[in-house]
Amino acid sequence: MAGRHRAPDEDAGMDAESQGPGGASGGGVRVAERPQEPSPVPATHRRPWWPAVRTYLGVAVILVWGLAPFYWMVIVAFRERSHTYDTTPWPTNLTLQNFSDALDTSSGNNFLSAIVNSLIIGGVTTVIALLIGIFTAYALARMEFRGKFLLTGVILGAAMFPPVALVTPLFQLFGDIGWIGQYQALIIPNISFVLPLTIYTLTSFLSDLPWELEEAARVDGATRLQAFRMVLLPLAAPALFTTAILAFIFTWNEYMLASQLSNESTRPVTVAIALFHGPNSFTIPYAAIMAAGTLVTIPLVIMVLIFQRRIVSGLTAGGVKS
Amino acid sequence: MAGSAEADDARAAAGVIDSGRGARADVEHAHRGGGADRKSDGGGQGGPGGGVFDRLRSRVAGFDKRLIWFVGPTVVVLAAVIGYPVVRAAYMSFQQDKGLDPDTGMFVQGGFAGLSNYKTWLLGDCGGGAWSCVPGTLGHDFWPAVGITFFFAVITVSVETVLGIWMATVMGRSFLGRSLLRAAVLIPWAIPTAVTAKLWAFIFAPDGIANKIIGQPIAWTTDPWASRFAVIIADVWKTTPFMALLILAGLQMIPNELYEAARVDGATAWQRFTRITLPLVKPALMVAVLFRTMDALRMYDLPAILTGDSGASPTTTMSILVTADMRQGNFNSASALSTLVFIIIFIVAFILVKFLGANAVRTQDEQRKGGAL
Numbered sequence: 001m002a003g004r005h006r007a008p009d010e011d012a013g014m015d016a017e018s019q020g021p022g023g024a025s026g027g028g029v030r031v032a033e034r035p036q037e038p039s040p041v042p043a044t045h046r047r048p049w050w051p052a053v054r055t056y057l058g059v060a061v062i063l064v065w066g067l068a069p070f071y072w073m074v075i076v077a078f079r080e081r082s083h084t085y086d087t088t089p090w091p092t093n094l095t096l097q098n099f100s101d102a103l104d105t106s107s108g109n110n111f112l113s114a115i116v117n118s119l120i121i122g123g124v125t126t127v128i129a130l131l132i133g134i135f136t137a138y139a140l141a142r143m144e145f146r147g148k149f150l151l152t153g154v155i156l157g158a159a160m161f162p163p164v165a166l167v168t169p170l171f172q173l174f175g176d177i178g179w180i181g182q183y184q185a186l187i188i189p190n191i192s193f194v195l196p197l198t199i200y201t202l203t204s205f206l207s208d209l210p211w212e213l214e215e216a217a218r219v220d221g222a223t224r225l226q227a228f229r230m231v232l233l234p235l236a237a238p239a240l241f242t243t244a245i246l247a248f249i250f251t252w253n254e255y256m257l258a259s260q261l262s263n264e265s266t267r268p269v270t271v272a273i274a275l276f277h278g279p280n281s282f283t284i285p286y287a288a289i290m291a292a293g294t295l296v297t298i299p300l301v302i303m304v305l306i307f308q309r310r311i312v313s314g315l316t317a318g319g320v321k322s
Numbered sequence: 323m324a325g326s327a328e329a330d331d332a333r334a335a336a337g338v339i340d341s342g343r344g345a346r347a348d349v350e351h352a353h354r355g356g357g358a359d360r361k362s363d364g365g366g367q368g369g370p371g372g373g374v375f376d377r378l379r380s381r382v383a384g385f386d387k388r389l390i391w392f393v394g395p396t397v398v399v400l401a402a403v404i405g406y407p408v409v410r411a412a413y414m415s416f417q418q419d420k421g422l423d424p425d426t427g428m429f430v431q432g433g434f435a436g437l438s439n440y441k442t443w444l445l446g447d448c449g450g451g452a453w454s455c456v457p458g459t460l461g462h463d464f465w466p467a468v469g470i471t472f473f474f475a476v477i478t479v480s481v482e483t484v485l486g487i488w489m490a491t492v493m494g495r496s497f498l499g500r501s502l503l504r505a506a507v508l509i510p511w512a513i514p515t516a517v518t519a520k521l522w523a524f525i526f527a528p529d530g531i532a533n534k535i536i537g538q539p540i541a542w543t544t545d546p547w548a549s550r551f552a553v554i555i556a557d558v559w560k561t562t563p564f565m566a567l568l569i570l571a572g573l574q575m576i577p578n579e580l581y582e583a584a585r586v587d588g589a590t591a592w593q594r595f596t597r598i599t600l601p602l603v604k605p606a607l608m609v610a611v612l613f614r615t616m617d618a619l620r621m622y623d624l625p626a627i628l629t630g631d632s633g634a635s636p637t638t639t640m641s642i643l644v645t646a647d648m649r650q651g652n653f654n655s656a657s658a659l660s661t662l663v664f665i666i667i668f669i670v671a672f673i674l675v676k677f678l679g680a681n682a683v684r685t686q687d688e689q690r691k692g693g694a695l
Binding site: 052055056058059062063065066067069070072073076085087132133135136138139143145151154155158160161162163164165166167168169170171172173188189191192195199224225249252253255256259260269270271273274276284286289290293296297300301303304305308309311312315316 | 395411488503620640656660663
């Protein structure tokens with residue numbers, strides 16, 4: 001049955017999904033909307049209402065799944081402390097008190113400085129990882145060289161690497177050279193963790209860019225580096241932006257190494273939230289913790305909502321391309 | 323990292339396919355390139371990049387010098403931050419932790435330990451022969467931690483795969499607000515795992531909403547099985563939507579015409595799913611499973627924050643045990659443990675790549691040529 005259609009179908013599928021001008025802009029191409037074509041089966045042969053109902057039921061379940069716990073965190077964050085354990089599912093007894101509690105330093109939580117630390121660590125890591133990654137991605141996408149397969153394997157291995165295998169030696173090393181409590185103790189390991197991600201995302205974007213412009217520039221006398229800088233880089237700007245968002249989110253979310261290699265002065269938000277404590281040790285200040293969690297999450301949620309298409313295409317780029 | 327690993331999944335998933343695709347040509351390169359490539363690119367030596375590349379340059383005629391600038395920084399960073407610590411951990415694992423010598427009662431500085439650190443973990447040998455580690459010592463906790471880690475990995479990845487396929491098929495249909503739904507399912511993925519853990523700790527608190535809905539006071543954070551399921555529920559919540567997106571991307575590669583043809587031929591929805599969707603989405607699915615499994619095996623944040631990061635917690639994974647041992651000041655035995663974790667994960671990765679990854683690459687290749695249909 002399929003044999004008849006095979007080749008043209010494959011091509012059509014690929015054209016629709018992975019080619020076209022969207023590739024050059026690095027936009028949401030791969031998980032692009034595919035308008036459902038009208039079915040050739042006459043409508044009378046199908047039950048007209050059940051599939052639609054089933055779809056919207058599924059959509060509702062998925063929406064509740066994704067949003068309910070997050071919604072609960074935000075609701076509790078805005079709710080008066082005495083009502084933390086209320087089960088009312090809509091906003092009641094609203095207050096901003098929990099947010100000022102979360103940012104209050106008098107009980108030993110320095111959440112504001114943790115946010116600043118995370119911004120510094122995430123920002124610097126992202127910039128350096130992009131700087132290093134774009135060149136390697138260029139080499140992987142555009143140059144033929146010996147050991148390319150091996151390099152791909154090493155980068156792949158680094159992506160699968162269990163970070164716990166680094167904790168003990170890095171802790172000792174950074175202790176010896178006085179780096180515990182310094183930003184570079186967190187930035188440098190994070191670079192090595194987001195590099196594989198950066199390289200794969202950029203490689204897949206760069207391979208989608210048309211060769212011809214670069215070739216033309218080189219025919220016109222530009223060196224390879226000039227062609228890279230003046231032709232490819234501007235074209236790759238959206239891809240760089242997408243990759244930057246992803247790299248930043250990952251660094252912002254990193255916990256394990258930060259929990260071992262930071263101290264009060266460099267503690268990022270993830271560790272600060274895990275260590276968050278109240279004025280005494282008898283009760284866990286969940287209201288303030290939910291407020292802190294909301295503070296940490298809202299910027300990410302906004303980013304995800306705005307750049308949803310880019311993020312999805314960045315995450316799945318190449319992964320399922322045939 | 324564990325929290326941030328999902329994207330590596332996707333990215334690295336790309337790598338499996340990409341490297342597989344380029345494999346044929348590149349393998350030939352690698353063979354002809356001989357040992358020089360292997361040594362230089364393998365990382366792990368921790369030497370300065372320049373020396374390595376000097377050697378490479380002298381060995382390989384016509385070597386493109388610009389490659390040093392393109393690829394060098396990556397190699398140096400990976401060698402310095404991953405290669406060097408692994409070698410150092412392996413070295414440290416053969417040293418004795420400083421502590422009281424049981425024979426003399428004196429404080430000793432350590433020294434060469436041979437395999438004794440490994441014996442402690444693998445055989446539960448705390449100095450009195452196999453299985454002499456008593457409850458309360460970390461040596462006692464090794465095999466339970468390995469068991470729990472694999473238990474988490476198998477349960478979470480299976481549940482996430484089944485739910486992910488279902489979610490992907492729903493999200494692949496056409497309905498109003500499709501992109502909105504995709505943004506919504508990204509939210510659990512974007513929330514830092516540390517926040518996820520605190521959020522679920524609150525939901526599972528004694529007075530929390532979970533117990534109020536169930537109407538029973540379940541001790542989610544102290545009862546061994548309840549806390550294990552708390553971790554599984556939180557992980558499944560966080561990761562399933564992401565898995566669904568990966569599978570969805572695979573689903574959308576399937577040409578619509580196939581479904582139409584099947585429909586015309588009178589195939590039921592279930593037949594269309596099992597005969598068209600599953601076989602064609604398999605490559606993407608296998609890659610997603612591979613990387614989710616790797617991710618689950620290094621699970622750390624979620625159980626550590628949700629139910630505690632001591633060695634004796636019922637949700638202690640291999641990674642948590644390493645830091646628990648480190649906190650007790652046993653850097654050398656922690657190094658032996660982290661080396662063991664590394665080896666275990668490496669073996670699993672090898673097996674999975676061999677059975678899933680290679681298969682995925684081949685299927686993808688066949689599919690591209692049209693052979694799989």
